[in-house]
Amino acid sequence: MSFIEVKHINKTFKVPIREDGKFGAMKSFFNRKYRYINAIQDISFSIKKGEIVGYIGPNGAGKSTTIKILSGILTPDSGSVCIDKMTPWIDRKKYVSEIGVVFGQRSQLWWDIPAIDSFNLLKDIYKISDEEYEKTLNELIELLNLKDIMNIPVRQLSLGNRMKCEIAASLIHKPKILFLDEPTIGLDAVSKKAVRDFIKRINKTNNVTVILTTHDMSDIEALAKRIILIGKGSILYDGTIGKLKKNYDYLRKVKITTKDNIEIKRDYIINQVKIKDEIEFVIDIRKVELSDFIKAISSKISIIDIEIISNDIDDLIVRLYEEYKI
Amino acid sequence: MSLYLKYLSMHLKSELQYKMSFILSFISQFFTFFGYYFTILCLFNKFSNIKGFTVYEVLLTFSIVTFGCSFCEVFFRGMDQFDKLIVEGNFDRLLLRPRNIILQVFGEEINYVKLSRVLQSLVILVIALLNLNVEWNIYKVLTLLLMMLGSITLFLSLFTIAATYCFITVKGLEIRHVLTDGGKHLAQYPIGIFRKGFVLVLTYIVPFGFVNYYPLLYILGRVEKKVYIFSPITTILYLIVSLLLFYKGVKKYSSVGS
Structure with a gap:
């Protein structure tokens, strides 16, 4: 059995319909109508340990829903997910200590104080021992070149430097799986390269499994050999980029x-x-x-x-x- | 607990990044809300008592309720502002961490500025106590302490219920204000002065009565039954129920999503 095994998951959202017109808001307040959106339908795939997989699709295709299910935030309506012998939404506490998640558009760092303070808090949250914390932190500082930026309040950092700290924060507890949701959004070429190189590096040295969603195809080309393409909630393509090129290029x-x-x-x-x-x-x-x-x-x-x-x-x-x- | 302390120190650090602004808002909060007390004083300037309650007795209930409310607003602000957490999507992040959700919600926001209101309510409390005509004994001191603790527990429960409501409607709407603010304003007076309907609501639905009315009667010596001493303890039940509801909301959140 593979490291990550996703079988036939479905998820439907119930969304209230807003009515137009003068009293639309009022009407829908009293008599709510809903429509059902199939966010994802019958998605199955499996990922081996140490793989880097690019998860791509247009906006609203169901990428974040899948990521949320895989990271244990959402429960699917049906189907099963087994990651490292655990079901994410059932063994939540145990499971989440083994994953790291970076949302490119959302920060987990404290805005007004230096990143190092956020790291210290995470140390307590994940109950990391002093030695281990010291060791991991030094590694991250060296690899990501954080030495000079760690003691500056996060709000004063450039986007690129903030993203570096963001990624470091999600790796401080040495996760086995790293979910990256648009990690290079808004970064300049140099920072993009730094982030990509780092992801490659930890994948190689620590054998971290990486699942990456992005709209930047050069991310995918630089990092992932395998892509999963999703559209309207279903998987359309699952395979190497090389094969995709052969067929479509x-x-x-x-x-x-x-x-x-x-x-x-x-x-x-x-x-x-x-x-x-x-x-x-x-x-x-x-x-x-x-x-x-x-x-x-x-x-x-x-x-x-x-x-x-x-x-x-x-x-x-x-x-x-x-x-x-x- | 140690994690919560860590959160406290982190928030203090953040707050102290803007020292001047912190000090100024602290001072302004401290004085602004004296306005509330001022209205009471004006009221009693016209009438010497309300249904037999004197100005200092009212100030006592008033300060107990304000104390509980502002204490929770300082230390459990994250629960009070829970709708923000959901709307901005930051609640997801809490679910990604291997720690108790409620603890993390508490840690999410701490409002040190409102400490000025805690301080203020304590000042009023002391003034009221010094002027009350009460023969103090160990039971009555115990009652007073329980009233203060009960007030905290009650407001925490109300915040939690309001937060749970966010799981249903996303945005907190105004229902929370019906419970917390509305109840608070009524319960700042001894509820005995209201009509029977209000008394029932404030006893059995939002049990402010158990916090600042029934024990008050004991302190003032209007009733002798010792059971009145422990009436604030009922708020713990209230808290347990609200926490259970909250956990139910978390479950629902993960099955329904944003």
Whole structure:
């Protein structure tokens, strides 16, 4: 049995309907109507110990609901979750001492005082012994370069530095599993890299299992080999990024600078746009080899410059969302 | 308990980041609320007593209720502001920690500024005690202590019930004020001066009567029964029930969600 085993979980939310109009608020106060939203339906997956998994999907797809269930905050309506031989919402106290959670948009640090004080409080909350605390803290300080920022009130820290402290705070009790909910949101390139490198590092050295939700695909590319794509509450794809690319990454943009005019129609040309001296083709490389296309085109016009752009993963995901209509 | 003390010191640290603002609000709170007492004094300037209760007797009940309320507002502020915790989504974070939920809720917010009101109510209490015509003995001192403790327990229960209500409606709405503020304002006077309906409500539904009326009668020597001494203890039952309800709310929260 895997480290994390999720089987057929469902969750429905009951949401009151607001009525419009003058007395809408009043009406709905006395006679409340509800609608039911299937946040997630029949989700199953399993994750091995030490894996990094990217959990992606558009807004409102059910990502945070799943994370909340996995971290024991919510109880699903049906289905079972078994993580390290525990059910999160039943063995709550024991279970949560083994996980760390970072919500990118929410802070667990005390705003007005230095981060080190928050760490000290967490030491008491998790009942960590002095030696162990000392050891872990020093490790974190060194890896995340916290030495100079730890004694500054959190409100005065930059977002990047705050996120570093935030991550350190969630690791102070040495969790086996780390849930990261948009950990790089709003960070600059340098901080992003620092955070990613650190996540990789602790995954490797401490064998921490990482589950990561993000809208930043470069996060996923840098960290996770495996992604789980969720849309409208169901799992649409579960596998490696490589395989996903193979299946969906078949479009290439070819930008050609030329003085000539040309209008060609072939089944492998999905789209062509001409702007001044530049023509942009979108080519389906499943139907034609790129070299053949260039040969064909160079026989007709003179090419001053050529640029081939492969898709970044964002485009891929957009295409994926479109394909699944989510 | 040691964790709660840790929370206390953390909040003190945060508070002292803004020393000047803290001191000023402390002082202003201290004086603003003397207005309440002032209205009582004005009232008694016109009438020498209300249904047989003199000004110092009223001040005694008044200060007992204010004491309990402000004490809870200082140390159990997190429960008082529970709707904020839910609305801002920070309650989730508490569920992610391997500690007792209620303890964490208490620790979430502590309002040192309101200590000025605790202090103030104690000042009034002392003034009232010095001017009361009571022959003190050990039983009556015990009664007084129980009244103060009972007042704390009662307000804590009321805060907890109001907080539990947040699990149903998310935003605390005004029901809490019906219980706490409304009840508080009535119970700042000896409830014997009200009509029978109010007395029943303030005895059996929101048991302020057990905290500051029945024991008061004993202290003033209007009744001799020793059972009146221990009437504030009934608030413990009230607290237990409210805590159970709260835990039920937590259960429901995790099955219903935000």
